[in-house]
Amino acid sequence: MILKQVSVFVENRRGRLAEVTGILAESNINIRALSIAETTSYGLLRIIVDCPLEAERILREHGIAASMTNVLAVNVPDVPGGLHKLLKTLSEHNLSIEYMYHAFVSQKDNNACMILRVDDEEKALSVLTENGYTGPSFIN
């Protein structure tokens, strides 16, 4: 359920994001989920890729600031209240979410996959496991 996310510092200038995705494409790295947090002068690109260590290394070789962090990937049933139940479970155990986004991986089961950054991932992992949550198959 825990996986490595690569964060990339991207200045706000035309074409810069395409340069970053271009480097990953050339290196045959597949992006499976993505989110961007933006400020007025720069953005933080957060990506889940098939080989994070290699992605980080290649980006750094290109002089791009990249770092890795642990995030949680959790399957959420694609039904009304599915996401709410997950968030309620975390909240009841005093866990805070710093940010979250959706993975755009096509799945055959009726699950959506959420990527979560929490303040205590070890605790979150055990809470979620105890409550029957699983991670998506693509990380196994």
Added chain:
Amino acid sequence: MTKYYNEQVETASRDQMFYIQSLALTRKIKQVYENVPLYRQRMQEAGIEPGDIRSVEDLSKLPFTYKQDLRDTYPYGMFAVSMDEVVRIHASSGTTGKPTVVGYTKRDIEMWSECVARALVAAGTQKNDYIHVSYGYGLFTGGLGLHYAGELIGATVIPVSSGNTARQIQILRDFGSSVLCCTPSYALYIADTLREQGVDPGELNLKAGIFGAEPWSENMRREIEERLHIKAYDIYGLSEVCGPGVAFDCECQNGLHVNEDNFIIEIVDPETKEPLPDGQFGEVVFSCVTKEALPLIRYNTHDISAITRERCNCGRTLTRMHKIAGRTDDMIIIRGVNVFPSQIESVLLSIGEVDPHYLIIVDRVNNLDTLEIQVEVSERIFSDRVAELERLENKIRAAIESVLGLSAKITLVEPYTIPRSEGKAKRVIDRRKDLH
């Protein structure tokens, strides 16, 4: 072990120092008025006679001298004695135009040697020390300046001169060098080479280093001290004034003691040229009141520093000057505040989370100067949280504001986007210049 080379002068009361300086100044002004056409002409233009200068308090009535004056009178036009009296010539490498030529009488050499000897003793050097001089010997003042002082205190001087690092290290190991004298950047180069050769600095007999001839930061001092296992002392000087030994560090490393019985220091406003109160940063001006061959009076160095006359914990009462903060050539004025790129660099280094790769952009929007500082994010500090990066921006902004009294826009930029330079880095873009 002696703590001072010349205790009487180095611990003189402020009143005694005022008397020593005033006596030397009044004599010197008479001498230069009589012997140096440039001074006589400048003083006459200013409507001053030698008799108007009765004490140090009258110093600010006198006109300034500049490096350009030495160039205009190249080579010997500002010497105050006949060439028969001159026993030595040094010259600075002229990066632009002609070199600056300086001369010494026999007594000048003795005075200069004593100044450097005070620095050596303040750095704990004794008769039984081995002084390893890696400053260049020749027209540059560094090598011979340290050499004569080492002999004066009776230590063993090893005149290695600069270059050939392999030989430097062999001598460091085999000759028992205990005090290293060179530029701070060469000290780091020696440390690098020691590591490459697998030599543990702990095996050497080195205990102290006396480093000068280029500006260096407190961070660089700590790095040298850690890597060479020594205590690193700063020595300040410029050939026009005498060479190394104009001011020196003591064990407190809390400002450089000026040998002010020989070199009266003033700090003046870079704009108005009026004297500034103690503690305020401005241009450093020296009057060489005991020098015979080339006694520069009110020589404006364009170096930027501040002074304090408080007694140091080492016991010395000599006025202390702050490490050189920059040069007026580099100064920019933003909303009436004098700003030096080096101040911004030291703020960034003190924060410890960013590398000193930065660009200062000054502009004018609606008749108001704006200051933007671009700082590269390093992998060391980069995280996945926007809040973390904003915290860093705020921390830099607050530190800049407290040091400069100016609000600045901090912009984090990608690594390697600020141009690197082998020589003098371009740190400032002043867009206001396009407006004029």
